Amino acid sequence: MGNTQARRLAPMHAWPAWGRWLVVAVTGALLIGGFGLIVLGGVFRLLGLVALATGIPLSIHVGRAIRQERSRAVERRYAREFMPAMLIYMVAMLYVWPLQKAMEPGLLKAAAALLPVLPIAWLIVASIRYVLGHDELERRQHLEALAIGVAVVSVASMVLGFLAAAKLIVVDAALALLLVYPALSMAYGVTHCVLVWRSRAE
Numbered sequence: 001m002g003n004t005q006a007r008r009l010a011p012m013h014a015w016p017a018w019g020r021w022l023v024v025a026v027t028g029a030l031l032i033g034g035f036g037l038i039v040l041g042g043v044f045r046l047l048g049l050v051a052l053a054t055g056i057p058l059s060i061h062v063g064r065a066i067r068q069e070r071s072r073a074v075e076r077r078y079a080r081e082f083m084p085a086m087l088i089y090m091v092a093m094l095y096v097w098p099l100q101k102a103m104e105p106g107l108l109k110a111a112a113a114l115l116p117v118l119p120i121a122w123l124i125v126a127s128i129r130y131v132l133g134h135d136e137l138e139r140r141q142h143l144e145a146l147a148i149g150v151a152v153v154s155v156a157s158m159v160l161g162f163l164a165a166a167k168l169i170v171v172d173a174a175l176a177l178l179l180v181y182p183a184l185s186m187a188y189g190v191t192h193c194v195l196v197w198r199s200r201a202e
Contacts, residue, residue, distance in 0.1 A: 011071070013065045013070050015065070020062070020068075021066070023058065023065065024066060027059050028055075030055030030058070031056070031059065033048075034048040034049070034051030034052035035052070038090070038094065049087060052086070052087070052090065053087055057079045057082075057083050060075060061075060074130060075130075077129070077133070078127075078130040081126035082123060082126055085119040085120075085122040096112055097112060097116055099112050100113045137199075141195045142192060144191075146188050148188075149184055149185075149186075149188035150184065152187045
């Protein structure tokens, strides 16, 4: 009985491979399903936020679990800081930011338009604290991933800019600016995973 309870309470990195990959699948389903529910609108938005509130903290830990590494204090702290910042950002974008469209130009409109910047700034500070909380090798991997991610996004931006200037495509400038940070985050995240896997394989 004691052994069974210990297995049930074992950290995720100590689970069998099928269990760890199952958590990865569940996490992906929660994130994709959460965004899908938000797109549907109405009451589904709240359900989508609940799904994301569950999936976001898991997503921070599952990568280490797949590599059979224990989640350390720095990962747990990052999850505690990342999740509320991201949820506040989504609530602001879903329920506050649209209100500025009907407002007259002025301070109130500017405040409503800029409100989503606050949780993103909080998120960036949390990310910096997360990187600085690692050892020298891990910091180097983070910085290399960030440098490669910036290079990828910069080249992609130049390609789109030249195509738009040549009138071959139409690019919404506001949308392009809003997508810079998400694109950097995605490029950095993918590159960091590749660097970590390559380092473990050496």
